[in-house]
Amino acid sequence: DQQVKQNSPSLSVQEGRISILNCDYTNSMFDYFLWYKKYPAEGPTFLISISSIKDKNEDGRFTVFLNKSAKHLSLHIVPSQPGDSAVYFCAASAGSNYKLTFGKGTLLTVNP
Amino acid sequence: GAGVSQSPSNKVTEKGKDVELRCDPISGHTALYWYRQRLGQGLEFLIYFQGNSAPDKSGLPSDRFSAERTGESVSTLTIQRTQQEDSAVYLCASSLSPRGFNEQFFGPGTRLTVL
Numbered sequence: 001d002q003q004v005k006q007n008s009p010s011l012s013v014q015e016g017r018i019s020i021l022n023c024d025y026t027n028s029m030f031d032y033f034l035w036y037k038k039y040p041a042e043g044p045t046f047l048i049s050i051s052s053i054k055d056k057n058e059d060g061r062f063t064v065f066l067n068k069s070a071k072h073l074s075l076h077i078v079p080s081q082p083g084d085s086a087v088y089f090c091a092a093s094a095g096s097n098y099k100l101t102f103g104k105g106t107l108l109t110v111n112p
Numbered sequence: 113g114a115g116v117s118q119s120p121s122n123k124v125t126e127k128g129k130d131v132e133l134r135c136d137p138i139s140g141h142t143a144l145y146w147y148r149q150r151l152g153q154g155l156e157f158l159i160y161f162q163g164n165s166a167p168d169k170s171g172l173p174s175d176r177f178s179a180e181r182t183g184e185s186v187s188t189l190t191i192q193r194t195q196q197e198d199s200a201v202y203l204c205a206s207s208l209s210p211r212g213f214n215e216q217f218f219g220p221g222t223r224l225t226v227l
Contacts, residue, residue, distance in 0.1 A: 002154075004154070006154075036218075041220060042220050043116065043203055043205070043217075043218030043219050043220050043221055044155070044203075044218045045217075045218070046215045046216070046217075089154065089155065091155075098143060098145070098160055098207070098216075099157050099160065099168065099171075100155070100157065100216065101157070102147075102154035102155040102156075103154050104152065104153055104154040105154060
């Protein structure tokens with residue numbers, strides 16, 4: 001039973017364009033959502049997060065949108081750069097629970 | 113380095129052998145986590161340490177898996193009588209505290225292959 005789903009295994013975009021990565025969740029107890037980025041042979045690194053009391057959080061080129069009624073969040077990267085090419089994981093936690101539940105990841109390729 | 117380190121980076125073992133994976137968290141981080149990522153899957157939570165105690169072992173897949181932490185620092189994950197389905201990347205993470213949101217910093221992982 002996958003509680004966090006990333007239905008697109010891969011995404012390819014042109015440099016300078018917008019990348020939109022999607023994530024759906026089923027557990028209504030989740031109230032904190034995170035995106036992690038992972039390069040090959042490295043551990044995931046934290047990118048951006050959002051609390052369920054917000055519907056948008058922005059950090060530079062990265063914006064996360066949360067639609068609680070749809071149990072859906074998305075990560076927007078504008079403009080996309082070749083260095084953004086990596087696997088992006090969506091993760092969620094419930095309350096102040098440390099336990100993160102991860103999706104399977106989406107491989108983003110940004111073409112020069 | 114100031115990050116989380118793990119050793120070995122790669123481990124190939126034969127089915128039935130025991131393996132030990134090591135994690136050195138960031139100094140001062142009281143919380144330590146082990147995750148596993150099997151091929152094509154997301155990260156699965158295995159166990160969490162607060163200091164040297166493990167209040168949550170709920171993710172350990174079987175009694176062949178155990179972990180300990182000493183000195184509120186290094187942690188070892190031990191897999192006894194390894195099976196082929198144990199093949200995965202084992203990731204360790206640490207954070208300042210488990211309470212509220214504290215970013216988990218991940219190590220590079222240990223890739224375990226059981227032949």
